[in-house]
Amino acid sequence: MSSVLESQNTLSHAHADILALRKDFPALQQDVYEKPLVYLDSAASTQRPQAVIDAVVTHERTNHANVHRGVHQLSQRSTEAYEGAREKIRAYINAGSCEEIIFTSGTTESINLVAASLGKSRLTDSDEVVVTWMEHHSNIVPWQLICEQTGAQLLAVPMTPDGELDLDEYDQLLSDRTKIVAVGHVSNALGTINPLEQIIAKARDADALIIIDGAQATPHFRIDVQALDCDFYAFSGHKMFGPTGIGVLYGKSSLLDAMPPYQGGGEMILTVSFKETLYNTLPYKFEAGTPNISGAVGLGAAIDYLSDINFEALAQHESDLLSYATTEFIKLPGARIIGTAKDKASVLSFTLGDIHAHDLGTIVDREGVAIRTGHHCAMPVMEHFQVAATGRASFALYNNRDDVDRLILGLQRALELFA
Amino acid sequence: MNDLQELYREVILDHNRHPRNFGELEDANRVVEGVNPLCGDRMTLYVKIIDKKVQDIRFKGTGCAISVASSSLMTERAKGGSLDEVESLFEQVHEMLTSDITGSSINLENLDKLAVLSGVREYPTRVKCASLAWHALKSAIAGSEDKISTE
Structure with missing residues (x-):
């Protein structure tokens, strides 16, 4: 008692x-x-706590320089802050290593990255991609685009009248043609929390890769990507009390390693010559160009804030x-x-x-x-x-x-x- | 509340509840679909133009009170008008919705009942709701039969 x-x-x-x-x-x-x-x-964008605002301002005022480039003091500080944020995110979502944490501009870019890179390397015209009727456009249109390019078919799991996914129909849609399942963790329009454990287990049985749009989940729950056993998990900083223009793609390193780059440019290469370009290691292979450094720092501060809750x-x-x-x-x-x-x-x-x-x-x-x-x-x-x-x-x-x-x-x- | 009553005047609420000239027009010779991608609202405007006059005009679709009332008021006013008159009406309404009235040459009295839409000016996010039908009408009298969008 x-x-x-x-x-x-x-x-x-x-x-x-x-x-x-x-x-x-x-x-x-x-x-x-x-x-x-x-x-x-807040489902469109959350407000930021003072701690996040302060972290961004401090970075901009005193630590800003490009990352991974210079030997000078500010570049070192900036790199430490940027990579420090990556480690905070890794620990927070329980990813195995920082190689698996790719900074993007947000969930939309994270999904586009996976769709474009996986599509190029894995999809043919006899394959199918499964999404759901509940998805945000950013978890539909990237797949439509890649299906158009590869000839793969896009299928959508229907909903029940209550706005839940019809899991029997999901079973019916899965087959040995299913290569990718892309599903939202929480519906932005309805609030429905999808039963990821079941959805992921079924995708595994069908030997499909699974990507989760977690944009609406991270402000409400603590995510553990290893416990979920998803292949990819995408989320945005500004929906979890961090800045806009920064987001994350978590991906299993074995998959990311085998995937071709999404964009070319600086940072993502080891050596460039007109004969051959060698790509950088993970996660940098997928981070072409100068990243949103203060955004990452702000997201790191948001993670600190959430960690105390x-x-x-x-x-x-x-x-x-x-x-x-x-x-x-x-x-x-x-x-x-x-x-x-x-x-x-x-x-x-x-x-x-x-x-x-x-x-x-x-x-x-x-x-x-x-x-x-x-x-x-x-x-x-x-x-x-x-x-x-x-x-x-x-x-x-x-x-x-x-x-x-x-x-x-x-x-x-x-x-x-x-x- | 006063601010809101400036936007949702009785005439607007009435035209929203009972839109005039609502429904399809079978013998229309111009059909234009207007879409507001921001909210997913869509309306179809049917116009029958003979001898450079709007002989008949109807509309259907779904939309907010501002959009439905603006469409309804527009059809009421445009019906029977010459293409030149309708064109000029479009310009005046467009200016009323988008510009600062104090510095404008618009005479609200000329616009008669349409002047009730002037409250929309204070709500920048809603201007597109009021102007959708008018853009569709402009497109119809220009002779193009296609989709128009507020974006």
């Missing part, structure tokens, strides 16, 4: 710690339209916010939730009567509440649910129940205006 109480106590302390995180985010301390800002668009308490906090928001939202007349999967991240995608999502977005904005409206770069999802657009409130570690109340108030204003 006492141990139950103790663990409850520990959790409520941990919850208080989560609630205190909001003060770390300067952007959330402002008013818009003379009302305190309520930021519910109790993810169990965060999960409970976000799940409480989602269920509170869901309960309050469905009280509104005409409320419809788009995406009602059993396992959901803190994303509420919705329509309200016949009020168009853009009108809702404008009205709640004037109430100081920032939500995303539109197709969320997931037009097949909109097609599946037969809606042109939805409103989407996405919650992150810095949101609280007051934010939900303000959202509901804004939506009530919309109902009044359109009554």
Whole structure:
């Protein structure tokens, strides 16, 4: 009995710690339209804590120089900061080595890199690539492009009415022709958390490579790429409290080693001559040109920030916010939730009567509440649910129940205006 | 709330609820599809042009209140107008939506009911919603039958 109480106590302390995180985010301390800002668009881009802003500023002010180039002091500092960030990311996602951590401009580039490089070396016109109906456009279009070039077929796993992947259909689509399975960890438009363990195991049985779009997962969970046993995992800095323009591709080194370069240029070579160019070792083979150094440093700082967070308490906090928001939202007349999967991240995608999502977005904005409206770069999802657009409130570690109340108030204003 | 009422005026809400000239026009001789890639909204504009006049005009599609009301108001006003008049109307509406009215030569009184769309100017993210139909109309009277996009 006492141990139950103790663990409850520990959790409520941990919850208080989560609630205190909001003060770390300067952007959330402002008013818009003379009302305190309520930021519910973290699935598009999260705000940054002061620690991340400081890390970027310090780097820019005192340490900036090109990396891996000069023998001078600043170049050494810059290289140390850049490679230090890589090591932080490696440790955080439990990759085997820093060779497996490639810096990119974001998830989109990470997926394009894999699609272009794997496509060139592995796909033929008798092969198939499997994606899902739930994907963000950035996990569809790169595969369409490479399928066009190679003649491979692109197949998509359908969804159930709740917005979950239909795993029986997934079974049906897999065959010995399947070479690549590309699937999102968490749906940006619906919040659905996909059962990766099952999805990856089935891809393994079919002998297919598996790439995970983790852009929407990293702000909510701690990822362990070795436990997942995926071949590639892509994510973005700016969706996990870091800067824009920086992201990561994790890939198993045995695969990355065998893959041809994605882009050519400086940094990715050992020697260049007109007879033959020798490529650099991993991860540099895939990092042509001068990278986004301060972005990487900022992402490293975001990883430090996240490393101090109790993810169990965060999960409970976000799940409480989602269920509170869901309960309050469905009280509104005409409320419809788009995406009602059993396992959901803190994303509420919705329509309200016949009020168009853009009108809702404008009205709640004037109430100081920032939500995303539109197709969320997931037009097949909109097609599946037969809606042109939805409103989407996405919650992150810095949101609280007051934010939900303000959202509901804004939506009530919309109902009044359109009554 | 006052700001919002400036955007969502009664006329706009009314035209959104009950769009005029809504639906297909079977004997249209110009059909233009307008798409707003930002939000996925699409509308199809049907125009019947005879003797350099807009004999009939209808539209269908899905969109926000601003987009539907703008389409509806546009069809109401353009119907029966000469191509020159419609062209000039386009220019005036375009200027009303995109420029600072104090420095502009636009006379809102000339625009009559269409002046209710002037509130959109204060909402830069929504200007495309209001202008989509008008770009489709301009394209229709220019004689091109194709897709137009706000991007």
